[in-house]
Amino acid sequence: MNKPLKNILLADVAQEAGVSTASVSRVLNRAPHVSKQLRSRVETAIEKLGYVPHGSARALASRRIGAIGALVPTLDNAIFSTGINCLEQRLKHHDYRLLIATYRYDLDDELEALHTLIQQGVDGMVLIGHDHRPSALTTLTRRQLPFLTCWHSIDDANWPSIGFDNTAPAHALAEHLLSLGHRLLAVVGAPTEGNDRARARLQGFIQATERAGCPIPPERIITVAYGIAEGFQAFEALMRLKPPPTAILCGNDILAFGVMLAAQRAGVRIPDDLSVTGFDDLPQARFMTPALTTVAVPAADIGHQVADALVARIAGETPAHRQLLDAPLVIRESTGPLNTTA
């Protein structure tokens, strides 16, 4: 059963089938102008010998590796892993593999990982967001490597993108709270350094409140790392303020869950005593008690569309430079009118 100490090469298949190596290669690559008989003879030879093409040799000769690279801040964030999951599945349909690198929101690490992936010879690259080291762009364009950014909506001639507006829904969320009568708002956001999405959301919150003549003072805007525990602690910090906020805008659902769970522990009723909003619409959001008001981020769609568009670019096509997906507000029960009887 344990056959090949010596590897079986394309040449062996050619010999077995009694044809040239070029013909075998043609069969392998579904080239046109191959007679039925030749094809079947080659195929049986491949079957018989258990031949498997050598990826690297193939890549070297064809200048195509059959894999694309993805640079992701982290996979330890449900919304990213969902997107990547879809991206990979879709790429598989196009017969592309996925090479992943994470950089934990450190743009220098991202740049380094970019170089590594390019060196590996990826046929295309996916990056998250709009914040990158300038030299990333230089590298990408100089190499003429097809690439795409996602998760943001910034209109930039240099960076083709498939994403959604982070600011507008954030703005709408804040307006929603204001319209419910809330004036004592607070924000629990993710760190904005190297993270344009977090920045865009924060700006949405700030703009809406300033425009309404009720700006959020800096001490009511706190920045914490991604995590339930972080949201939990943020709630505690905010509720120590005098007076405590009547509504908390969170930069993402996980932080919102942390806030909600902390409130539950503290006996603070949502939305009666406190309104809370998230951003992402993770599966949990609608099952929380109360169900979380949030923004539905099209993570799966992005994964699919990025795969399609990037493959198209690799094939030499030029799909839309910028593509905007919908990220609708989902108003649920975690937000309610200001309780004036309290």
Added chain:
Amino acid sequence: MNKPLKNILLADVAQEAGVSTASVSRVLNRAPHVSKQLRSRVETAIEKLGYVPHGSARALASRRIGAIGALVPTLDNAIFSTGINCLEQRLKHHDYRLLIATYRYDLDDELEALHTLIQQGVDGMVLIGHDHRPSALTTLTRRQLPFLTCWHSIDDANWPSIGFDNTAPAHALAEHLLSLGHRLLAVVGAPTEGNDRARARLQGFIQATERAGCPIPPERIITVAYGIAEGFQAFEALMRLKPPPTAILCGNDILAFGVMLAAQRAGVRIPDDLSVTGFDDLPQARFMTPALTTVAVPAADIGHQVADALVARIAGETPAHRQLLDAPLVIRESTGPLNTTA
């Protein structure tokens, strides 16, 4: 700034530095017996020309691609994405890239993906669990490809592994409930086909209850897909039973969250009216109200250790064939004594 229409090759570097291509290659690969001066001359030439090694050519000549493959059921499961995240980070330290393929618990897909990754030329392979098509093993061993399985504890001479016991903690969880006086137990488990971990956990539940003389009848063991919504619905189905269970054992934390949130909605108090257990210890678990009793799965550790061990195997070493990590019970507040006053 946009230099190379013509790619810069190793030969160009050699010429620029006035040395042979062999020497450049030696410098690149940190080979011994290279004089300081030659090294620095080559390095400045590389710098000056902005040379980047060609991965495929390198792989072809060296028979080493610098990437390992991972076959994962899905990334859309926090516990896997956490593990993969750590795996990737650790691999990076060893200067290896990560090629990912998902198969949605379909073992035929897994086998196909295995072939694809092998064809890509990965230097090693990571698989989840012990359930695989037999021919996967044949392929792996015939190719003499270093590989490792994880997340399970099955002692099998064919499959080296780094994992944890799924059965014992499940057993302990059930015993914990029994010791609290519960006799009307129910199980919400994940599909067991092609998933030895789910099967092992289920067996733990069943064994413990049978041994205690209080077996769980089949209609109280329901199988649902991974997801909050699925757990939610499972709760509703189980509570329609006459009599309803007083404790529910869930196959993973996400299902448990679904059950808890459904209970909350239904006004069923946990643990007073119903005890609930999970499995995984996701970050949320300790923040739920009440905090979830569960089993802490060492996802991050597995990621790290798998990376180290696989790299060691690739380097020709033979680390432990089977390595067991701890998966401790975490008793929190979602389980309590049987309420006899109800």
Added chain:
DNA sequence: TTGTACGCGTTATCAC
């Protein structure tokens, strides 16, 4: 439609 022969960019095996 099929075959020949060369090129892809490195690494590795020799000599020196």
Added chain:
DNA sequence: GTGATAACGCGTACAA
């Protein structure tokens, strides 16, 4: 220590 040069395994003009 360093330099020629032959692999590495396949794709693809070009010729037939």
